[in-house]
Amino acid sequence: MQKEPLKKRKIVTxxxxxxxxxxxxNRKLLQAMQLDFFFGGTEMNVAASLANFDVEVQHVTNVSNDIVGEAAIATLRKYGIDISAVKKVPHPLGLYFLEVGSAMRSSQIAYNRLNSSFAKISPEQVDWEEILSGCGIFHWSGISPAVSEGAYQTLKLGLELAQQKGIVVTADPAYRSNLWNYGRNSGEVLKELISLSNIFIGGVTEINEILKTEYTSDKDGFIAASKALIAEFPSVKKVFDKVRSSINASWQKIYGRAWTGEEYISTSELEITNVVDRIGTGDAFAAGLLYGLQNFADNEALDFANAACALKHTHVGDVNLVSVEEVLEVAKGKTDGRIKR
Structure with missing residues (x-):
């Protein structure tokens, strides 16, 4: 188990x-006369949550050079994210449409991100040397290299430099088969990038996809899968996983588990019986884990991540907007939701 937290230095996403x-x-699109909008995205959600926890965090991306991009930048700034590495380019911001499900009706998503401003990113647009100065953790997900060749090459360059500098790299593989449309083999790319990473945020399903194995999802299967992943990628030292049980769209149960390289640890299960919004819950887990690893030992970090994930289910939008104090309360067992006066 980790005895000492990681150094509290800047986190880059x-x-x-x-x-x-x-x-x-909970309306369907065909019922709606108007739409609410939010800005999000897997790594941005992590960054915003971390900034809300008062962590210094910098996000690297491209946005559109128009009023939509300006609104996106204003949102990042509002959350407290360092936007000095955000570039405005002459391509539209990516969109997605969400119908929020309820009970037995699933939520549905449709993306419109082909040729987006981020898809057009290229390595020469990003000064990784400057960005990674003073960085303690670099976080990435498998969604980014799936978007385009430029996004893949830009991320790879950043991870290689992070490895040279001894920066801790956290990887959320987040495999999305429908995104890999530009010619690269997803398995080969993810293996290459995971080999440049130190902490893996994912479970048996992701490991089986990467290693082409068939481990079971129970405790023994998770431990065996984690050991196999670490054997395949020696730079990876720890595996953290969020386990979800879905009763229906409105009723979820979650717990966290991890293989620390030395032992198996897990959290108690948290039950959310009135889900408001499931979007961004995995990102809330990742952000909670990163905050936890900079402040606590592994077991407490995992408890914090699980509580942060649970709380994200309780409000609308992509970003987890709860405070450190709220997360700690839930992590310590306060789940009655009583009014605070």
């Missing part, structure tokens, strides 16, 4: 900022 368009009150 890399990924697309998307505009989400969604009907309110």
């Amino acid at each position: 890399f990924g697309e900022v998307l505009m989400r368009l969604s009907p309110s009150d």
Whole structure:
């Protein structure tokens, strides 16, 4: 188990900022006369949550050079994210449409991100040497290298430099088969990038996809899968996983587990019986884990991540907007939701 937290230094995230368009009150699109919009995106959600926890965090991305891009930048600035590495380019911001499900009706998403501003990013647009100065953790997800060749090459360059500098790299593989349309083999790319990473945020499903194995999802299967991943990628030292049980779209149960390289640890299960919004819950887990690793030992970091994930289910939008104090309360067992006066 980790005895001492990681040093509290800047965290860098890399990924697309998307505009989400969604009907309110669980309406389907065909019922809606107007749409609410939010800005999000996997790595941006992590960055915003970390900034909300008062962590110094810098996000690297491209946005559109228009009023939509300006609104996206204003949102990043509002959250407290360092936007000095955000570039404005003459391509549209990516969009996605979300119908929020309820009970037995699943949520549905449709993306419009082909040829987006982030898809057009290229290595020469990003000064990784400057960005990674003073950085303690570099976080990436498997969504970014799936978007385009430029995004893949830009991320790879950053990870190689991070490795040279001894920066801790956290990887959320987040495999999305429908995104890999530009010619690269997803398995080969993810293996290459995971080999440049130190902490893996994912479970048996992701490991099986990467290693082409068939480990089971129970405790023994998770431990065996984690050991196999570390054997394949020696730079990876620890595996953290969020386990979800879905009763229906409105009722979820989650717990966290990890293989620390030495032992198996897990959290208690948290039950969310009235899900408001599931989008960004995995990102909330990742952000909670990164905050936890800079402040606590592994077991407490995992408890913090699980509580942060649970709380994200309780409010609308892509970003987890709860405080450190709120997360700690839930992590320590306070789940009654009583009014605070």
